[in-house]
Amino acid sequence: MQTGLDVLHTTDWDRTLHAYGASGDAPGRLSGLLADDPDTLTRSLDYLYSAMLHQGTLYPATVPTVLFVAGLLERPGAGRPHPDAGAGPEPLRAALLGFLRDTAESADTGESDAALAERARLSPAERDRVVEAVLADDEDAWEEPALEALTWQVVVDLRAAAPVLRDAVQPLLTCQDALLRSRAVEAAAAIAALGGLDLDLSGAADMAETRDEAAVIVLAKGEAGGDTSEFLTHTDPAIRACAALAPALSTNTEATRVLVESLDDPWEADRWFGTRPAAFGGHVRFTLVRTLAERAGPGDAERLLPVHRRMAALSSAYTAEADCGPLLELAFARAPGDGVPDEPTAVQRAYLRALLDNDEIWSGTVANFSVRLKSLGLPMDREGVRELVGP
Template identity: 45%
Template sequence: MDTRADILHSTDWTRAFHAYGPATDAPEFLAGLLSEQEEVRERALGYLNSAILHQGTVYPATPPVALFVAGVLGEPAVDLPVGDPFREAAGSAVEPLRLGLLDFLADVARAVAERAAGRSLPELEGLADPGERRGELDALLTGMADGDAEGEEEIWEDPLLDTVFHAALRDLWRAAPTLLGAVRPLLTHADGRVRQRAVTTTGALCRLVEEPEVDLSGAADLAENRDEGAAIVLALVEGGGDTTSFLAHPDQAIRACAALSEGLAGDPVAVGELRAALLDPAAADAWFRDRPGYFPGHVRFSLVDALVSRSGSEDAADLLPVFRELAATAGPFSCEADLRGLLRLALGGAESAPAPEVAAPTELQRAYLRAVVDNDRLWDTRVANVALLLRSLGLPTAREALAALAATP
């Protein structure tokens, strides 16, 4: 596959649309990644993370763009700094563009894995074949390229367009070995930040490679701090490697990262590490100076998700200390991620089942409810998130009513 700069000229961008229409603007933005002007580089990076990869969706333009990005990872120009293109205020921290490009490739790999929904490459190839409707598909893409404003909404809603999206997934799956090859030299880069992002991107790309060999030994030899060490363990987690040995690591953060592996879902030691880490959720969130890209938000959110997936209602009593700490830490904007899973387990329900009726809670269930009632920050009347969460679980949405339900009968 061609990852060199001439992909700008060898791709028919009129047929490779992105989130906002035909990708005829791609050559200009991609060339901007190598510009000497910071604002041009910043706009180009923003283009990657808005038009080319939009809210977890990949488009026909995404495969050639990803290959171009991989092809410039070794260029000196991507050492130049760039700010966050989505920053809300001036003066945001800047970092080498190479880091943003690695993050983009990691996000693309995760988007492909999630959108493919467990399908194999042969299955994607079948879904990407329009068969006898190829002519209709060509006409559809021509209409999109021509910018037919009147028929634009109809084009985007045409089920035949699914074929094109599956083709994008297929092409990125095929490109994964090439993308990995471009990232691999950065695993031993002199800059620890680059090594860390390269490790994370390698783990994400390994999700698209059958029987991947997640060899991070070079990066491990150069790791200088907890952040790099955790990134290596998390790349093994994401790439399907074995993290069992790290459960005995002296650093709790490393042990907890190792415990996130799906391969350790039934391991009581791993579950114990998740529980122990969540007994101080604020400390877990502060483990890293440069949080590994595996975590899409607060570290505790991923720990909670893993713990909930490995627990049942029968574990509610043992999980009460964890829930109390989370309930004390949660705010109105984090309550869904912090509380829903464990609270639903305590109420005897599963995510796939309707919310259980809670008319006469047990003492254990009342203890869970009291933990929610006791956090003043959760009850900010300007934010409805807590009420929405409680309603979805069949609970009273007013603090006084919930306190009454939680009171000892």
């Protein structure tokens, strides 16, 4: 399977699609990743996410793009700083590894090979028809059911490419740069999970020097389906929490206890890392509380009330959805079609009082938290919540 410049030159880009239709512009835009001009490089990096992985969506042109990017990792120029790195001298290689990781995560649907093949079933004639419709700017083409089969074929193709992507990333697992090692570990874990491949992080683990690196390795092992229970008793609370996040430990009571413990001081959890592992996305506390809520049931709402109170106390209008939404959903869990009881329970009132006690949560109107309140049948404004809680 070709990678790097070979892919750029041999792919029939005019006959494949990205987020905006025909991908005939891809060779010119992607070759900007080889440029020394900062503006050109920035536009090419933006192009990866705007055209080839738009809001996490995959397209037929994503496959050759990923293979092209994988082939750039070994080029000397990929070690130079890139203009989107902010204050730090983050190399271009780190950004490319991030794109490989994000693409692999988007493609990891959890479907079996047989299920994927069935979803991607499409005759050559039907494929040509829908591609022609998109290329002709037919507005209805994007609603074609056949286009969904094309998207599933992308997942099939990316899964098939996983061994090649793994081989491209593997040498960087033991490179001298700590940041690159971490980015390579994250990409390798996502690729292994996508392709059902073995993940060997022993070399990276031997070279790990900081809490940040150790956390990335533990998170990667969990993401790839590994058992991280041995780290639940680690002396470092950050490492314990990263181990507890592993999907394989979703029913492990000790892992749940560790997650609760990690939220004894949510602010402190947010300060654990100098360079936050990609697995967290936003604030560390967001992932911890969301995972905790996903593993709990309605009967756990009272037990987790102290966690909710701590989250609500530090929240704001801009973070309330991520801080308070998951456990609020747990406290007001109900059968489909049921509304909020006329008389909230004592526990439900306590959850709402925790929100009322923080002025910052109500200092502005942010749609996502209001939508969450509405979805639970709750008033969307502070006065309405106060009236529901009562004296």
